[in-house]
Amino acid sequence: MDTNNITFTAENDVLSVLRLGKITLKGIFQVGSNHTFLVEVNSQGECIEAVYKPTKGEQPLWDFPSGTLAKREVAAYLISEALGWGLVPPTVLRNDGPYGLGSVQLFVEFDPDGHYFNFTDTEREICRSVAAFDYVINNADRKGGHIVRTNRGHIQLIDHGVCFHCEEKLRTVLWDFAGERLPERMCSDIADLATAINSFGKLRNMLSKLLSISEINALSDRANSIVASGCLPQPGLDYNYPWPML
Ligand SMILES: Nc1ncnc2c1ncn2[C@@H]1O[C@H](COP(=O)(O)OP(=O)(O)OP(=O)(O)O)[C@@H](O)[C@H]1O
Numbered sequence: 001m002d003t004n005n006i007t008f009t010a011e012n013d014v015l016s017v018l019r020l021g022k023i024t025l026k027g028i029f030q031v032g033s034n035h036t037f038l039v040e041v042n043s044q045g046e047c048i049e050a051v052y053k054p055t056k057g058e059q060p061l062w063d064f065p066s067g068t069l070a071k072r073e074v075a076a077y078l079i080s081e082a083l084g085w086g087l088v089p090p091t092v093l094r095n096d097g098p099y100g101l102g103s104v105q106l107f108v109e110f111d112p113d114g115h116y117f118n119f120t121d122t123e124r125e126i127c128r129s130v131a132a133f134d135y136v137i138n139n140a141d142r143k144g145g146h147i148v149r150t151n152r153g154h155i156q157l158i159d160h161g162v163c164f165h166c167e168e169k170l171r172t173v174l175w176d177f178a179g180e181r182l183p184e185r186m187c188s189d190i191a192d193l194a195t196a197i198n199s200f201g202k203l204r205n206m207l208s209k210l211l212s213i214s215e216i217n218a219l220s221d222r223a224n225s226i227v228a229s230g231c232l233p234q235p236g237l238d239y240n241y242p243w244p245m246l
């Protein structure tokens with residue numbers, strides 16, 4: 001996990017600050033279709049910068065139920081953690097934000113030019129796991145600018161508001177790996193994820209507060225299907241790319 005300019009010993013410390021800290025508005029991001037705020041979160045002398053996306057600031061969409069994007073942000077973090085891939089910065093749901101219910105995600109520092117389209121070959125190779133992740137979460141908007149190299153040199157993913165739809169929605173810039181074999185380790189991580197979702201334990205319980213039952217079942221079906229095929233997906237929709245792509 002990238003902890004930027006803060007010194008925490010464990011991810012739990014970041015999560016507990018995000019979960020319990022006092023949230024103060026610091027600014028608004030002038031890009032993006034939804035209202036997205038920079039905030040500071042303070043708890044017991046610890047202060048971290050975070051990105052707050054209130055459900056009230058979400059633009060209505062024709063295909064996703066209103067007021068659910070923030071929950072999808074949190075669900076994407078849970079799946080990244082369940083896979084053990086550490087791709088999504090720590091993200092929690094808060095119902096006491098300055099504008100009410102919303103996601104609060106650790107702010108990651110990155111150079112705006114440090115994105116997928118400018119990655120080295122080694123960094124692009126890491127994106128094989130991102131392609132698998134996006135298939136599993138059914139990401140309808142994987143822009144190149146939302147796969148970033150943080151100032152600490154880690155690849156991190158942001159913006160998961162439009163994921164987990166029951167119907168196929170995969171729109172991504174990551175078609176370089178289409179149809180290629182999924183590495184064995186990723187396959188077994190995804191198989192373990194499907195088992196965890198279907199075991200009705202802690203993960204499923206947490207997901208059930210964020211997604212509908214049909215969305216959770218569709219998530220589990222996609223995980224099983226990519227494991228069964230052993231290959232990264234091929235473009236399936238007429239419109240496979242996000243817009244804009246960066
Ligand atoms: N965790 C984060 N760390 C740093 N910056 C972030 C983070 N999450 C979001 N941002 C910044 O906030 C901007 C808007 O966030 P995001 O792209 O998630 O919102 P959006 O409304 O879904 O945008 P879009 O319409 O482009 O899809 C991003 O382009 C990025 O600059």
Ligand SMILES: [Mg+2]
Pocket residue numbers: 033141159161
């Ligand atoms: Mg978005």
